[in-house]
Amino acid sequence: MKIRKGTGQRAIVLALALSIPPLFAACPKNEPPAPPRARVATTNRSDERLPPIPTAFNGERAMDHARKQIEFGPRPPASPQLEKTRVYIVDQLKSYGLQVSLDEFTVATPQGEKKMANIVAELPGETKDLILITSHYDTKFFKDMHFVGANDPAASVGTLMEIGRVLGSMKEKPKVTYRLVFFDGEEAFCENWDDCSKPDNPDNTYGSRHYARQLDTKNELNSTRALILLDMMGYKDLELGRDTMSTRWLQDIIWQTGRDLGYRKIFVDRDEGVGGDDHEAFVNLGVPSVDLIQLSSYPYWHKADDTIDKISAQSMKIVGETVLASLPKIAAHDRLKEIKNPQ
Numbered sequence: 479m480k481i482r483k484g485t486g487q488r489a490i491v492l493a494l495a496l497s498i499p500p501l502f503a504a505c506p507k508n509e510p511p512a513p514p515r516a517r518v519a520t521t522n523r524s525d526e527r528l529p530p531i532p533t534a535f536n537g538e539r540a541m542d543h544a545r546k547q548i549e550f551g552p553r554p555p556a557s558p559q560l561e562k563t564r565v566y567i568v569d570q571l572k573s574y575g576l577q578v579s580l581d582e583f584t585v586a587t588p589q590g591e592k593k594m595a596n597i598v599a600e601l602p603g604e605t606k607d608l609i610l611i612t613s614h615y616d617t618k619f620f621k622d623m624h625f626v627g628a629n630d631p632a633a634s635v636g637t638l639m640e641i642g643r644v645l646g647s648m649k650e651k652p653k654v655t656y657r658l659v660f661f662d663g664e665e666a667f668c669e670n671w672d673d674c675s676k677p678d679n680p681d682n683t684y685g686s687r688h689y690a691r692q693l694d695t696k697n698e699l700n701s702t703r704a705l706i707l708l709d710m711m712g713y714k715d716l717e718l719g720r721d722t723m724s725t726r727w728l729q730d731i732i733w734q735t736g737r738d739l740g741y742r743k744i745f746v747d748r749d750e751g752v753g754g755d756d757h758e759a760f761v762n763l764g765v766p767s768v769d770l771i772q773l774s775s776y777p778y779w780h781k782a783d784d785t786i787d788k789i790s791a792q793s794m795k796i797v798g799e800t801v802l803a804s805l806p807k808i809a810a811h812d813r814l815k816e817i818k819n820p821q
């Protein structure tokens with residue numbers, strides 16, 4: 479599944495340097511975040527009549543959340559370190575004014591029964607129609623390796639938390655309900671994804687499969703308009719290909735939005751074959767879903783040197799800003815059209 483890619487990274491760094499202004503220089507973490515901007519990285523200042531895009535995402539704050547998780551150490555399911563991480567995430571989300579709850583469950587794993595908990599944070603909208611924004615927050619268990627998972631998943635968790643802060647600070651009630659879900663138990667307990675998987679009993683994605691069943695049980699599937707999954711999107715040499723399992727119209731909205739914000743070199747058209755992730759259970763239930771993931775060109779995947787020096791506030795900002803700017807477009811997307819003309 480892992481294919482190394484040795485070229486292009488310098489070009490990306492150069493493109494970043496040329497096209498993206500040094501936003502956090504004006505936005506240090508101990509000062510209030512900059513006011514929302516209508517557009518980023520454009521020279522056209524005549525767009526003030528456009529509805530504001532919520533781009534007050536602060537990359538340094540997301541980086542702080544990533545650092546905090548890494549300081550807790552390796553964070554596999556049911557570990558004291560993951561419990562500390564959970565308390566930290568919950569406390570932060572509550573402080574943003576979101577409604578926070580735990581979705582607790584016990585599952586049989588190759589290491590015996592494990593207690594797990596998804597973290598759910600909601601911002602109610604005018605309707606009960608849902609957009610889910612998600613990341614896993616456990617790190618992969620390694621018996622003989624100190625694995626702290628900076629990009630997998632501290633960066634996506636930090637980004638999702640900062641998205642939660644921005645959403646919680648919105649003055650107006652959103653049209654749809656936004657729900658952040660932090661999945662437990664995404665990583666396999668056995669060394670490889672499929673080593674211990676049985677046909678109806680995979681050794682991975684425990685939390686997302688449990689949560690997808692909950693949506694079904696609570697009759698929320700029909701009102702779930704979309705799911706956005708963040709996973710390994712904080713690499714300092716960020717380049718996001720198109721995950722082949724994702725729903726095309728949803729992916730297109732996010733890719734176009736990223737490009738409109740000036741991130742053309744980040745949101746590229748090459749295929750990213752992931753072979754399953756937390757969105758899979760939702761795809762199988764008919765929920766439009768997209769995975770923002772850089773797997774094939776991230777050389778530190780499941781290695782001891784997936785450490786904080788590999789991720790950047792800038793990459794988290796690029797993804798966070800793009801997701802936030804995409805949300806109103808996703809909410810406005812005409813579902814009937816897709817049913818008539820499925821892509």
Ligand SMILES: [Zn+2]
Pocket residue numbers: 618630665780
């Ligand atoms: Zn992983």
